[in-house]
Amino acid sequence: MKNTKYFLASIVSLVSVVVLRSAGIGDYYSLDNIAMPKGLDSQVGGLDFMPNGRLVACFHRGEVYTYHPKNNEWKLFADGLHEPLGICAISDREVVVMQRPELTKIADLNGDGEADHYQAVFDDFGMTGNYHEFAFGPAKDSRGDFYIGMNLASNGASIRPELRGEFRHYGLSRENFKSKSYKSSSGRMYAATPYRGWVLKISKEGEMTPFAPGFRSPNGLGFDLKDQLFVTDNQGDWLGTSKLFHVQNGRFYGHPASLTWADDWQSGQNPLKVSVKELDAKRTRAAVLFPQGLMANSPTQPITDSTKGKFGPFSGQLLVGEMNRSRIVRVILDKVAGEIQGACVPFYDKAGLSKGSHRFVFGDDGSLWIGQTHLSWVGGQGLQRIRWNGKIPFEIHSMKLLPNGFKITFTKSLKKATSVAEQFQFKRYYYEYRQAYGSPQYGIEKVKVIGSKRLNDGKTVMVYLDKVNPGFVYQLDIKKLIAEDNSALVNPLVCYTLNRMPNGDDKAPHLVRN
Amino acid sequence: MVRCETESTTAEARLSFGASGKLSILNKFLLNRYYTAVVLLILTFTFAPVQAEPLRLTIKARSGLQYDIFRFETKPNAFVEINLVNEDDMAHNLVITKPGQRLKVANAALRLGVEGDAKNWVPDLDSVLFFTPVLKPGSSHLLKFKAPEASGVYPYVCTFPGHGLLMYGAMYVGMPLPDLAKDMNLPELARRGNLTQKQLHAWGDKRPLMYRIFMPNASPAAVAVALRHGQNYCWDAAQCRLRYVWYGAFVDPWPVWRGNGNGLAKVLGTKYWEAGSAGAVQIGDKDSIANFLGYKKIDGQPEFHYRVNNVDVYELITPLHSVIGIQRSFRIPNNKQLVSLPVGSVSQVIFKHSAGKLKEGMLILNAAEAAEFTVSIGLKQ
CATH class of the missing domain: 2.70.98 (Beta-galactosidase; Chain A, domain 5)
Incomplete structure (x- = not known):
């Protein structure tokens, strides 16, 4: 009899746990899988909408298709492209595509629905034939200029006998790239031809500006609503963990291989021989770090929620794809002492989402279209669409740094009984800036909540911490938080990248080992 | 025993790439035809005194200068009916020659020059045994003939200019089929299974x-x-x-x-x-x-x-x-x-x-x- 009681009690508690946990993003958003043309390798390289409402997508084997959401009709627009990884619709008849060798404007001039003109807009960058020299973008600013990302080559392969562009590598001669031991001097990722590791600006008139060096694998360029450029980069050599950079002209973003192509770089100087301290002083830190294994391992395109509320309560914020799991990350930006930094929080987990979410575009109706890829790594393929169902999820909406803590705003009022000191669990750590591949988390420590205050709106909490210093990721795990309407917090994890204090202090010597 | 061979490796490759229903139908069709042929043969033997049912084959001319069936077997003196279907976007014919005469016939056709069209690009040579006219894209022709008495490997070839080097196959009369990979009577691609026939896009074969x-x-x-x-x-x-x-x-x-x-x-x-x-x-x-x-x-x-x-x-x-x-x-x-x-x-x-x-x-x-x-x-x- 007693046992039965316990049994029942445990069932009841189990059920309540289940109820609590079942608050998934799928309760607030619905997901559709889009049927793809039969026989197509549907790894998506780029997505956009034409003004006439047709979706336009480019694919791994070089095809560009349009898709009409009204009648679900796919139509071939162009083909024969070399690994296109980005597309931007210019009109109902024109798109600009970033393919491996070239930024190409593709136009259907005779109006039969299929492209007939392929114009090389920009191809004045180098290629060694190394597989890792992907070309990303284009992202378009409000003026109509394009920004593209030039991947570094990987020492998983060498360079080919014929190159395009000048060869320059101050650690290794072209001849020595043929030797088996080239890996010891090439660098894990290398930039042996022009503008590898750079973000380039191509004006709509076709003029190129070398915009910013320091990238490794910038597979994602996007603008926010203030015309600010954001670029993701992938964990690896010189990147302790994956990152989101706010990219500005002339700044250096940390991976040194690209520096040999800077105008002011001293000829013959091997960037791998420059001290890490010197490079650290030169670099601009990432606005947001995505903790490896926790938030994202291979971030993709950042897209701004430009739907003015049609996609839910995160208007103006960035969403970022992730290759390795069924996730879309949300980024909350915070301008502190003139520089952008901020936090990341899981936005969409599982609930039908494939892995490998690579490219995004918002439809006029506020739905988010998602194209997946894998390119033989972890990922997926195909096209999905997410729509908001109008119900507000209980989420962390924004997070702002205070001199002594954070101001955190939720999408809904918190239950009165919330105990911030118990339920808001902070820890902090950092990733080293170093040549080695990735970095463990260093300096992991709990950070005590020493006080809190709830603002009158019921949604905002000021959390005061015992240690607030630059050069750390502040990770917050929120336990069992319930909104006033009894809904559970959908995503209780947020990671804030603290580069700079409100007083401008950004000293973080611990990021470089002595 | 009558056997005709198509690019089974091709069909498999396509299937592994997510074949369309069309292809499965093609497979079934080929199987059915195979059984039909077997059944017909049984009938033939059962009613030996009656005139034998002909061996009926459909050979398609496909893009990339290929016949879809690149070899088949028949008995000496058997009646054969080949339905040649031109599925390509170019003109093709099918000419059966004496053993070893494929290139000679194809080259003689090339030399026909301005007369070629009128002669269906078939030269006046003893080496030519049977032939279809030149078929426009989308058309077909039924070629009926009695297989030669002498056992041997009889080539069939498209003699339309420029095609003969690539577009051919072999009729085995009274001879067993050799191992496919070692069959030097076939185009190289047929021997090794045609890689271009993988379904790589949402469209089929396409040129340009x-x-x-x-x-x-x-x-x-x-x-x-x-x-x-x-x-x-x-x-x-x-x-x-x-x-x-x-x-x-x-x-x-x-x-x-x-x-x-x-x-x-x-x-x-x-x-x-x-x-x-x-x-x-x-x-x-x-x-x-x-x-x-x-x-x-x-x-x-x-x-x-x-x-x-x-x-x-x-x-x-x-x-x-x-x-x-x-x-x-x-x-x-x-x-x-x-x-x-x-x-x-x-x-x-x-x-x-x-x-x-x-x-x-x-x-x-x-x-x-x-x-x-x-x-x-x-x-x-």
């Missing part, structure tokens, strides 16, 4: 077809193009020049596409010309660099546009019709200077040019000649 893709013996900005009549070429968008030419099947892009792009597409056919160090068109200053500007598609074929010394150059490459080969049509409309086109080694091919003078591997043209001229590269047979 163009890929920008990593290619051997070219810069990383290479272009591969499949033209009609089984012609193919590699053009280099970094150097603005034709790199090499081959006939037969196009490329296997799989080494590039199967993963992240680490690999080179494989040339499937037979290369017959390579530029070597012969560079791009030169205009005026010999050290001028060519800048690639893109291409326009004309009837599915790219006309490349590039600029040399600030002069616009347009180059369209099309297949030749009466022989295996390609034609390069150049337009250099707004130019006042001497033009020289390095043509590379042309002693092993049939090289023709519409204007200019050939001098030490260079075609030299004055500005007026260069406004519009062609050069062609044909296979010597």
